[in-house]
Amino acid sequence: MEQKISNSKIRTEVFEELCDTIGRENALDNIEERICYSFDATKEKAVPDLVVRPHTTEHVSTIVSIANKYGIPICPRGAGTGLSGGAVPIKGGIVLDLKNMDKIVEINAKDLTVTVEPGVVTKDLQDEVAKIRLFYPPEPGSAGFSTIGGNVAECTGGMTGIKYGVTRDYVLALEIVLPDGSVINTGRKTLRSVAGYDLTRFFVGSEGTLGVFTKITLKLLPLPEKIGTIISYFKNIDNALNATDSILIKSHFLPRSLEFVDKTGIDAVRGFTKEDIPEEAKALLLIDVDGNEKNVTNDISKIEVICKENSALKTSIAKVSARPCQPGEAVRTGRSDVDDERNALWDIRRSISPSLFKIASMKFNDDFCVPRSRVREVLKKVYELSKTYSIQVAAFGHIGEGHIHLNVIYDNGKKIDLSVHKLVSQILKEVVSIGGTITSEHGVGDAKSEFVGLELSPHEIEIMKELKKMFDPKGIMNPGKIFA
Template sequence: MLRDNTAAELKAIVGAGRYIDTPEALLAYSYDAFVQEAMPEAVILPETTAEVAAIMTIAHREGIPVTARGAGTSICGAPVPARKGIVLAFTRMDRIIAVNAPDRYCIVQPGVVNGDLQARLAKEGFFYPPDPGSFMVSTIGGNVAQNAGGPRCLKYGVTVDYVLSLEVVLASGEVIRFGSRNVKDVTGYRLSSLFCGSEGTLGIITEITLRVVPLPEATRTILAVYDDLDATAATVADIIGSGILPVALELMDKTVINAVEDSAGIGLPRHAEGLLLIEVDGVEEAVEKQMRTIVEKTRGHGATEVIEARTAAERDNLWTARRSAYGVFARLAPDCIVEDATVPVSHVPDMIRHIREIAGRYRLRIGILAHAGDGNMHPLIATDTRDKEEWQRVEAANREIFELAIQYNGTLSGEHGIGLAKIDYLPMAIDDATQAFMEKIKACVDPKGILNPGKFV
């Protein structure tokens, strides 16, 4: 518990109703979708930037750790308060402040749900491309903090590519703004790129200006079915290598396919060793031409069936299969570990073969899901962390997967972030000099180390 006088100061800022410190309520803020938990000493629900600034001024003075939290959907432990202290939960700062279609931007508070923003923009004929699997519940503030990706990011890019400006409260309580509402802006350092993906370790984001784009004229979606997983992966490398850039190119192996069918029963072919969900969009004529070429390539690599979504309902059904994969796989065991090591697309077939071999060698149930078009691998490991011997095998398997990714000139995380899940593996990808430079940046903006301590640095 925080000291009585400090708690009283904080309550005076937000009111007793938005200051939480009962054990049963704190428990809900002690975890995300990763397996590690840590209880905060208090949870505060701010509604304005001024409140956040006042809270941070007190936290800085007292040296109290502060962890920002959106919807808690991340799967790396980033919003878990590793050093206790305060959790700032942004569910009350959920306003879409402005949508400016002519100038192609929107302004939102950090607690706005991605899916709600998509629905609002669609009314104007626009959309915001980054679409993490949790987009119906995850918040824009969390998406920015994690530099979230998603299936559409193959063509459209990730969160950082759409952040035009940010309002940020620093550890000291000082409020700064950087960026503008312009796509072209090279006035000063591109600080939005520094803060995007920083997992709340550099500042607390309180307002976000995002670039938005018009909805495409046409969209086509197919599901290619394979009886060989190597051929499934080879198709991915061929399509991307040919110069075609789909909106999404998603891969599922047999383990994931059957987990989805066991739970949802939406009609996926259980016999398949691999599936590719492929979507293209753009001008009608170009879309038709690209899809013909893609279908030829899938059949050339041995696809036994190519199913095209003829209606919006059929398209939604195919995407339901993909987007539900994590949730249904998590039902196979008490815990589900989802990693996201990423490699160049040409090495996707190699990584898939290695992951299958690792699963067999460590006697683990690993399903393979991937944003395969950009090399972002999502091995899903069904496990029980209470089984210490099995957990040791999970950790050993993960280490091998990360080592392989680095060997293939890949990286530890494509979109999930580092958080608590990968902090021990960080030296694989970042050398001592780079780590020291990151520490200098952190020390400059957060000299007391109170912002989400235990992450990154």
């Protein structure tokens, strides 16, 4: 909770300079307001010295130039929903709140592109382009409140990755304010470009450590006509995993989403949903397919057969829907066209994370990914380690891609904190040893910075640090993230 502009004269000087250039109403220095910017969706906290709320690229450039002149840390922030501590200003300094830059600048239907400011909420963009039957596919669980700027900075994944890829696959061009305040434009507003090194890809997933995105051009697709949803419950994990192999590998179906939940996750959501979940269920698969109505209906019935062939205890199928929806949407909007049946099934998946707090007050939210063929093996190891340390875990995630959200659930205390740390380290070592990655969508932030060395060699880390130094020689841009 320490403030890092230790000299109060300089702090006042910086504040006044910021007020002069971006307006007093856009700069915050009182403690009540600054505390609101001290955390993200992890439980980490660090109060910034100052907060600024720019409205334009010129504002951002001026603010960053001032931070650069004084050598003050600057931490970009979208909605603060990150799960790796990315938006927490752990070295103090200035938090740059980008939520006021929330305009959809241009939708170009013929070019299949959209250009937005970074503070646009993901679902608002999806809804806007859906009005003209276009589709922005990446769908994190936080789509209803996270921002496109945060999504690009974390290379956010989500539910539709198996079929449509992740944020990276849709970013065509970026306007970026670099740490010296200069503005560059990477990429082109074309659906393809290979001129020179791919700076756009380099910045996607950079976790606010290289520059600030002030405009983002994204690729769009035609909106699929319909979505079909099926849920299947299994009496063991093996049956569920066999069913996923049958769907993807033997039968060559490519679902829009292929989600898995284990017994701890299932038990946590009992009572939170209208669904009657079988008592013996130890695993479930939640599957979406999209396309035209006939294909969707056909695919769903074939997937139902596959699940039954793999001893499903029960399957439920939602009425084919015209659009995806978020939890609580029917209540929030009062819309009658929001599909209740689909929502009821998806509520199971979306309620897991909050429901796990019924078990204990803390959880470490892991997001590793292994080659698909190694999922069985890694889950076996995870449950063995959970028994060894007597710490409960819940596994769920985008299983079609070999991705697992492993939630380690515990109550605070020095001894248990140490055991959780050991358990997480051992699991991540195991993940890397079988060819996996320590993070596949939440980013490293500072929550996982100590584990980066498990996956990247010292030489690779050195190259990355040199690249960062080239863009940010004073190290002001979100310091303390990615590299411990």
